[in-house]
Amino acid sequence: MKKLDLYIGKTVILGILISSSGLIGLLSVLTFLEELGDLNEKYDALSALKYIVYSIPRIFYETLPYATLLGCLSGLGLLANSSQLVVMRSFGMSTWEITWSAAKPALVIVLLGLFLGETALPKFEKNARVIKESGLEEDITPSSGFWFKEDKTYIRLGKVFSDGRLRDVNLIEEKNGRVVKTVWAEKATYDYLQAKWSLFNVKTTKIGYQTEGKIQESVDWETSITPSQLNTEILVDPSRMSIRELQQKISFLKKEGLEFGQFELGFWTKIFQPLASLALVLVGVSFIFGPLRQTNIGTRLVAGITFSICFKFLQDFFGPASLVFNFSPIIAAGLPILVSVVLGWHLLRKAG
Numbered sequence: 001m002k003k004l005d006l007y008i009g010k011t012v013i014l015g016i017l018i019s020s021s022g023l024i025g026l027l028s029v030l031t032f033l034e035e036l037g038d039l040n041e042k043y044d045a046l047s048a049l050k051y052i053v054y055s056i057p058r059i060f061y062e063t064l065p066y067a068t069l070l071g072c073l074s075g076l077g078l079l080a081n082s083s084q085l086v087v088m089r090s091f092g093m094s095t096w097e098i099t100w101s102a103a104k105p106a107l108v109i110v111l112l113g114l115f116l117g118e119t120a121l122p123k124f125e126k127n128a129r130v131i132k133e134s135g136l137e138e139d140i141t142p143s144s145g146f147w148f149k150e151d152k153t154y155i156r157l158g159k160v161f162s163d164g165r166l167r168d169v170n171l172i173e174e175k176n177g178r179v180v181k182t183v184w185a186e187k188a189t190y191d192y193l194q195a196k197w198s199l200f201n202v203k204t205t206k207i208g209y210q211t212e213g214k215i216q217e218s219v220d221w222e223t224s225i226t227p228s229q230l231n232t233e234i235l236v237d238p239s240r241m242s243i244r245e246l247q248q249k250i251s252f253l254k255k256e257g258l259e260f261g262q263f264e265l266g267f268w269t270k271i272f273q274p275l276a277s278l279a280l281v282l283v284g285v286s287f288i289f290g291p292l293r294q295t296n297i298g299t300r301l302v303a304g305i306t307f308s309i310c311f312k313f314l315q316d317f318f319g320p321a322s323l324v325f326n327f328s329p330i331i332a333a334g335l336p337i338l339v340s341v342v343l344g345w346h347l348l349r350k351a352g
Contacts, residue, residue, distance in 0.1 A: 004088055005101045011079060013105035016071030020109075023063040023070075028052050031059075035132075043135025054128035057121045058240060064113040065277040066308040068106045072284030073304045076102060077297050080288055095348055099285045103278055110277040117270065118242045122232065129235035130162045139167075140234055148233070149256050150223060160234060164190035164227035169199060171221075181206050185219075190227050197221040238266030246270070265319055265329040272333045276311075279337045282344035283307060290347040311336055 035048040076098075079085045088098065133140040139159040145168070146157045152175060158168025171183035185199035199221045206212040238246065246267040253260035287303060295303075314336035322332035 004091070004093060005097075005104075008076075008079070008088075008098060008101040009105040012072055012075040012102045013109065014071075015073075015075030015078075016068055016106060016109055019070035019074065020060060020063065020067035023067055024056060024059050027059050027063065028056065031055065038132075040135070043132065047131055047135050051128050051131045054124045054131065057116055057124045058128070061113050061117045061121055064110065065273065065280050065311070066304075068110065068277045069280035069284045069308055070301060070304045072102055072106065072281050073287060073300045074297060076285060076288045077300045080293065081297070085288070095285070095289050099282065099348065102285055103281050106277060106281045107274075110274045113277075114274055117273070118244070121240060122236055122242050122245060125236050125240045126228075126231050130231060133235065134162050140231070142234070146230070146234055148225070149258060150225070151256075155223075157230075160230055162227075162231055164192070169221075179207055185221075188221060195226075197223060238263045239269055241266060243267065243270050261323045261326075261329065265322060265332060268329045268333040269315075269319070272337055275334075276337050276340075279340040279344065280308075280311065282348070283340050286344040286347035290350060311340060314339065 032048060032052050035051060036045070039045060039048065076085065079088075085098065089095075093101075130140065139161050141157065141160045146160055148155050152173055154172040154174070156170040156172075157166050158170070160166055166188040167186065169183075169185040169188050171181075172179055173181040173183075182205045183199070184203045186201035188197050188199050190197050197220070198218055200218045202216045202219050204214045204216070204219075206214075232241070232245065238249075241249070241263075246263050249263045250260045250267060253263065284304065287300065315333075318332040318335055319329075321327075322329050
């Protein structure tokens with residue numbers, strides 16, 4: 001049984017790796033073709049190619065659940081077409097044992113993907129976005145500027161540059177619901193050696209019974225945020241941050257009394273991502289022993305791609321819906337997985 005277990009595992013893991021390579025290659029080419037429409041003097045074809053290279057960890061991570069489904073369908077499908085699965089069952093292997101044999105190598109790759117998502121993905125994604133945004137615009141700031149809150153101070157940054165320079169900096173300090181001080185600075189720079197910000201051409205206004213104004217050439221700005229954190233905040237989508245970064249962001253937003261639903265959704269989506277991959281393996285095995293038992297490899301792959309699209313649709317539907325209708329992001333992230341598990345379990349039980 002151990003040899004059969006290893007044989008199934010090797011076949012499935014080869015199928016997953018081939019499927020993952022195919023998806024990465026296809027999406028990389030499509031993304032590059034899309035980027036060609038944004039080329040200019042600063043953002044040339046080489047910059048677009050660098051953007052694609054830095055995006056590969058993201059593409060691998062995001063397509064991993066679908067690669068496990070397609071790899072399982074193709075790997076076990078080859079064994080089914082050559083009647084090897086029939087022989088294995090005649091030797092006493094149950095469908096559940098075959099399912100577990102297929103799930104183990106998938107779990108190894110899923111854990112590798114989780115490690116990649118926690119280490120390389122956020123850094124590579126930030127570098128990719130910096131390459132693209134810096135090439136298309138001088139700064140990386142949204143059109144309305146970038147707002148955030150720190151203690152009792154609301155901060156608006158008019159322009160943020162990837163190298164740590166800021167322009168049009170506004171600080172609004174409030175106390176007991178009233179604005180007590182405003183600070184405007186033409187620009188700000190970050191000293192990496194001393195780990196501090198400096199504001200230049202600063203206009204400070206204290207608001208009380210009498211309004212007092214003061215103009216200074218430069219002042220130190222005490223804040224905990226760094227250029228790297230700003231780049232991550234602006235450029236990296238919550239679903240592409242690490243779990244640790246998301247935990248820190250959620251804690252900070254809760255402390256400041258700000259909305260954190262999007263980051264909580266990203267957190268639970270990442271937590272459940274390994275379960276999503278295993279759920280799709282279960283679906284893949286159930287298809288092999290169920291409705292796709294007598295079909296060819298092409299039909300199985302089409303069925304796998306179709307189910308992957310449906311799974312992705314459910315994820316993209318319930319995620320935003322949880323933010324709009326204010327239900328738990330755990331439900332939004334877990335419901336597509338639950339549907340897949342129930343379907344796979346039902347088909348496997350019918351197959352015996």
